[in-house]
Amino acid sequence: MALVAAARKQTWVPVIYSPSYAKIGYPMGDVPWYLGVCTDVVVRAYRALGLDLQELVHKAGVGSGDTNIDHRRVEVLRTFFARAGESLAVSRDLASYKAGDLVTFHLPNGTFSKTHIAIVSDRKSAKGTPLIIHNRGFGVQEEDWLSAEKITGHYRFFPSAARSAAG
Numbered sequence: 691m692a693l694v695a696a697a698r699k700q701t702w703v704p705v706i707y708s709p710s711y712a713k714i715g716y717p718m719g720d721v722p723w724y725l726g727v728c729t730d731v732v733v734r735a736y737r738a739l740g741l742d743l744q745e746l747v748h749k750a751g752v753g754s755g756d757t758n759i760d761h762r763r764v765e766v767l768r769t770f771f772a773r774a775g776e777s778l779a780v781s782r783d784l785a786s787y788k789a790g791d792l793v794t795f796h797l798p799n800g801t802f803s804k805t806h807i808a809i810v811s812d813r814k815s816a817k818g819t820p821l822i823i824h825n826r827g828f829g830v831q832e833e834d835w836l837s838a839e840k841i842t843g844h845y846r847f848f849p850s851a852a853r854s855a856a857g
Contacts, residue, residue: 693790693848696738697809697823700731700830707827709802716757717745728807728825729762732792735809735823741849743767750774764805768794768843775847784836787820787844793836794843801827806839 708725718737721730733743744761747753752770753760760766771777771792778791787793789812797806808824815821815834823832 691789691812692739693735694809694812694823697731697735697830698811698832699738700734701823701832703830705730705825705829707802707825707829711759713758714744716748717742719744719757721762726825726830727762727802729764729767731823731825731830732767732807732809733761736847743770746770746774764794764803764807767792767807768845771845771847772843774849775845778844778846780841780844784819787836788846789820790846790848792843792845792847793822793841794845795839796842797826797839805842808835810836 704724705726706724707727709727712721714720736743744757747761747766747770748757750770750773753763753766787810789810791810793808793810795806797804806826808822811821811823811832813821819834820836821832821834822836
């Protein structure tokens with residue numbers, strides 16, 4: 691799946707966790723490649739497929755209207771994916787999470803944020819649990835973390851422009 695492959699490529703690049711507000715270009719704006727947070731993993735993966743979440747979120751009227759930051763906020767992305775994609779049931783059945791799905795979490799002990807987002811991988815742990823690709827402060831990682839915190843959202847977003855590329 692192309693979305694997962696695009697996210698996985700990010701694990702090869704050292705990224706410093708930086709939740710700082712930054713003025714960026716529009717459309718296709720991004721913070722420097724060596725900086726990022728969990729949302730940047732998602733934004734960059736879709737961007738590799740030719741989809742600019744910065745522009746899509748802004749044009750959908752989701753968030754505050756600030757093109758520098760709205761697409762980098764988990765709660766804004768949750769709203770966007772629920773409207774523009776599929777909002778699926780949050781389940782304890784981890785097999786219901788498919789490669790390319792987007793999962794949001796509540797982090798009760800989060801230092802920078804209490805919200806988090808990740809992409810479900812096409813790989814599984816030795817126990818059969820789907821891995822996720824995300825940045826929780828240690829760079830972009832692919833790991834067995836799907837059941838580590840409370841899941842707050844489950845989404846699929848493959849707009850027609852990206853369906854063929856996403857597999």
